[in-house]
Amino acid sequence: MSPTVYVPADAAARSMGADGVARAIQTGAAQQDIDVRVVRNGSRGLAWLEPLVEVVTPGGRVAYGPVRASDVPGLYTADFLNGGSHPLFLGPTEALPWLARQDRLVFARVGVIDPLSHAEWRENGGGRGLDAALEMTPEAIVETVTGSGLRGRGGAGFPTGIKWKTVLATPAAQKYIVCNADEGDSGTFSDRMLMEGDPYTLFEGMIIAGLGVGATKGYIYLRSEYPDCERVLLAALTGARTAGLLGASVRGSGRAFDIVLRRGAGSYVCGEETALLESLEGKRGEVRYRPPMPAQVGLFGMPTALNNVVTLGSVPAILAEGPEAYRARGVGRSRGTLPFQLAGNIKHGGLVEVPFGVSLASLVYDYGGGTATGRPVRAVQVGGPLGAFLPASALDIPLDYEAFVEKGAIVGHGGVVVFDDSVDLAKMARYAMEFCAIESCGKCTPCRIGSTRGVEVIDRIRQGERRPQNVALLRDLCETMTSASLCALGGMTAWPVLSALEHFPEDFGLRPGAGSDAGALAGGS
Amino acid sequence: MPAHSHPATSPDPVATVGRAITAHAHEPGGLLPLLHAIQDELGWLPPEALPRVADVMNLSRAEVHGVVSFYHDFRLKPPGRRVVRICRAESCQAMGSDALVEHARQRLGMEMHSTRPDGGFTLEPVYCLGNCALSPSMTVDGTLHGRVDPARFDEVIDEMSPLPEASRTLACTAEAEKPL
Incomplete structure (x- = not known):
């Protein structure tokens, strides 16, 4: 039987050159006159190791990664088709700790099978x-x-x-x-x-x-x-x-x-x-x-x-x-598993499917390995552009719909975006309003107009213009958008904005601790 | 299929619109698939085609214009020969997409949201390409690239084969003069 090699055709793997790797493997096989079956699977979700090449051996599938097309001749020299030793050799795929600790229910077959078979x-x-x-x-x-x-x-x-x-x-x-x-x-x-x-x-x-x-x-x-x-x-x-x-x-x-x-x-x-x-x-x-x-x-x-x-x-x-x-999986009223996605400034990004209840800190540090830049984590945004920014000190929170709402945050679709200490949260708050303005459907006024006014008010705060008054105005605007928008876009844009203000007031030119109370802003401007 | 593919030969806009109408006009809610079908082939939506689309869909021209102008993807002007889209969403910002945008502007000598006067490039933002574990990301003519730092950006641009001068863009502009 001809050897079988898996090279993901997942978009993330392709964005790192998986197609070139697949071609190089075919070329190498032709040069050595061996018949290699290359299967284009999905991704196992270990994004930092993409393209992750797997070879079927008698002892199961073994992985090499991240493989570049230029590594392929060396892999042939190392006899990778028989699981040979090579600097990129990672061992049996299923035994990789990142994968072995997961509970893959929804993603049980992703990265394992030929998606089209x-x-x-x-x-x-x-x-x-x-x-x-x-x-x-x-x-x-x-x-x-x-x-x-x-x-x-x-x-x-x-x-x-x-x-x-x-x-x-x-x-x-x-x-x-x-x-x-x-x-x-x-x-x-x-x-x-x-x-x-x-x-x-x-x-x-x-x-x-x-x-x-x-x-x-x-x-x-x-x-x-x-x-x-x-x-x-x-x-x-x-x-x-x-x-x-x-x-x-x-x-x-x-x-x-x-x-x-x-x-x-x-x-x-x-x-x-x-x-x-x-x-x-x-x-x-x-x-x-x-x-x-x-x-x-x-x-x-x-x-x-x-x-x-x-x-x-x-x-x-x-x-x-x-x-x-x-x-039987999960906690409280959050049952089953959720495929969490580790993204942004993270060393080991990718997909982690585990039951609800895992802590955000565990995802960011145990799975994610901290930041990609090696600098300290400063903020984490969970749940997309409408999710709150959490400070590094508040990551000891279980991933659970209700626990997040209690903290003024959302689990959302399970996306975790990590920022290091170079992030400017006032700029991110401005971006939240800008994004709402760009994407607003325009049907309701609080979202359509409020988001544009929000960008302007945050600009004034960042420039130090009448800070206490403008912070009060921003809060007022956020309240209007939250209570009077038709859908979550206008209704939740306040979450990233106000969480940034609360946890990172210094980025807005305010005294530490001043962001959670408009009355304490006297020293702000 | 990707919105920015470059066919080897310039398709005939009249025939393209006709084919799109045949394929999608009778589909329930078929306006978006119809518009996509035109743009997939031509790279943009010649404004002259829209009255005909409105007619067959039993819509007013204003309604069709309303749909076309609502969605970021639809173009009423031809794009450059290369379309570069840089992700500006949170995950990519966390990995330096602002610096990448600045580098792209310098390297290509143009602003975001624009097409270079020579028709060489269109440079625009995109909000999430779903490659967030490998930020920052961009697409060039629909091909996704991950972990794009300025050096990688230059590599991608340098590795691209030059397009012939007689571009589809110019052909389409000429065609657009004619009623469809």
Whole structure:
């Protein structure tokens, strides 16, 4: 049998030259007249080791990384096809501590299989959730998901089963499953990695959702910034239809389900569920008033179960293993696992899937190894552009939806962005307002106008102009945006702004400790 | 598929718009796929094409303009021969994307949000490319690059093969004079 080598085709690996590595391996094989099977897998999520090349040996898969195309001749000399010794040799992949300590449930197959091989997917446990669901009533499927405690992984954390129950209970001639793949938060890439590394599992989750709520059609709304994802999903959709996973009769069950892939067009606010629906309908991505909720009046006015990629990707494991196994993981009301994403100024960035309850400090230091620059961590932003900035002294906090809200922060989509001590938090606060201004859909005034005024007020504070008064004005503006915006974009931009002000007042030219109390700003200007 | 691919030959805008209409006009909510299909081939949306799009979609020209102008991706002017997009979101800022932007401006001799007068480059920001564990990131003609420091930026720009002078951009501009 010819040797098998895995070279990820994940976008992150490709951004570090994985295609060149794959070509160099093929070239080397041709020169030595050996037949090497190169499989383009997803990423194992150890981003700093990408491209991570794996070789199948009798003792299991062993890894080399980070491999550059120029390293490949040396790897051949070191007999890497037989796991030979080389400075880039990392040992058995599964034994890498970073990976061994994880609890990969949703990402069980990502980086392991050929993402486009339906057969490999089945051999590695794919499709077992659907097998179970096809034997169940819609009510039982929804009950199972409710019982698992799964909450929306896109950021809002709404119980998935409750949403599905509403869609199931709303009679309609046509219902829809919409997958929100508009992963726009900086510091997040778990949706992308799942779609590129194990697309059939996402489809499986969508089909189960369809069986659960009575929908026969699904849409994936994919952001345009993910062209690699688009390529994989389109190929996988064809593969799924060929394999009988999608179509008029899902696996011969007589029940129909098919999926349409749609591309967004660079709008962040289209990650908001009602703006996303507007965009799918071919309109400007403007937020809708709620109620009615999309579960009742959603896409094209029909009941719609709208869920994030990782939410839907979690469903197959829940159906396959039962709700108890999922529920047994996690803490408090945050059940199951979350694929956390370590990003920004971090030494060992990548994807860490573990149960809720792990501490932020553990993610940043034990997994992440501190900053990439080697300087001290100063701030960490969790949950994307609308998440709070936490100071380095406050990282001993468990990753749990409720614990974060208590601290005025959010878990969101699980993105962790680390900053070293060179960061200027007043500048980051300004950026939060600027980003809101750039991405506001314009429907509600607090967000549309407030964000622009916010940039101006922060500029005045940074320039030292009437600081106490302008800080008071900024707080007032934040309160208006928080309480009167239609959606989370305007409604949560205050979180990064006010957390920066509270924890890092000196960056705004204020006395330490002055940021949390406008009355104590006398010395500020 | 990527929005910035450069076809070897200049496509005929009239035929492109016709094909996009045939493929997507009857799709529910098909306006975005239709606009993408045009831009994927031409690199931009010739304004002259939009009344025809409005007509077949049974929309007003204002509604189509509203959609086109809402989304950052859609271009009403032809881009440069090379499109460089640098991520300016938080994760990349934490790894020095501001300095990278400054370097790009110097190296390419142009401002952000602009196309160089010679049509060589378009330089613009993007807000997250999903490569946040390998920040800072950028794309050049849709190809993603991670860990881009100024030296790596220069390498990427230097390694690119020069495009022929008779560019698609100019051809499209000429074509745009004609009604579609």
